[in-house]
Amino acid sequence: MMGLTQHERMKSSLSLVLIALVSGCSSAYVKQIGGDTDRHYSKTFITDYDLVWDSVQDALKTERFDLTNKDTGFIQTRWNDNTAAMNTLESVQGAHSFVKSEYRMKVVLSKTFYEGIPAVRVSVQKDQVIQQDILDRPRVIETNGIDENTFLYRIARLIVMKQKVDAYDKEQKEMELQQTAPQDDKKVN
Numbered sequence: 001m002m003g004l005t006q007h008e009r010m011k012s013s014l015s016l017v018l019i020a021l022v023s024g025c026s027s028a029y030v031k032q033i034g035g036d037t038d039r040h041y042s043k044t045f046i047t048d049y050d051l052v053w054d055s056v057q058d059a060l061k062t063e064r065f066d067l068t069n070k071d072t073g074f075i076q077t078r079w080n081d082n083t084a085a086m087n088t089l090e091s092v093q094g095a096h097s098f099v100k101s102e103y104r105m106k107v108v109l110s111k112t113f114y115e116g117i118p119a120v121r122v123s124v125q126k127d128q129v130i131q132q133d134i135l136d137r138p139r140v141i142e143t144n145g146i147d148e149n150t151f152l153y154r155i156a157r158l159i160v161m162k163q164k165v166d167a168y169d170k171e172q173k174e175m176e177l178q179q180t181a182p183q184d185d186k187k188v189n
Helices: 006-032 049-059 083-093 146-188
Strands: 041-045 065-069 074-077 100-114 117-131 139-141
Touching: 041 146, 049 100, 049 117, 049 146, 083 100, 100 146, 117 146
Parallel strands: none
Antiparallel strands: 041 117, 065 074, 074 100, 100 117, 117 139
């Protein structure tokens, strides 16, 4: 702030304080009125619902399910302990360690259309809860989105693999039918 007058310095400092107050108050206001501060990650797949449902369940095969409902398209896993993983991550970043850390995944599938073609939209939310001290209450923290995006990528890869297997099986059946068809013609002559 070299070369600025005292009035200009005061004006710029006041504007910085005002910006900090407004941004802090707005996020507190959203949390206070029960606004959704969690981030949701989603991807639309142009394929049938059953294939996406099976792929989501395969992607979550290491998790234990708490709620599943194919009709509504909702899956929620049980709370899983990831204290060791979070402490390892935080030790690299130089932050405090955790007494307890848990997460759960919520997945919602919904039928939709993409440019007039039937599709399925998959939305993923990871709830992460940490407790830094034994006397401290567990608190929800925002995730960095890596697990959610990795999960959506895994679903996409599973869908592609299942589609390739289905195409291969269909091709094999057609080849078997073509091989049996000439033998039937020879018997007729």
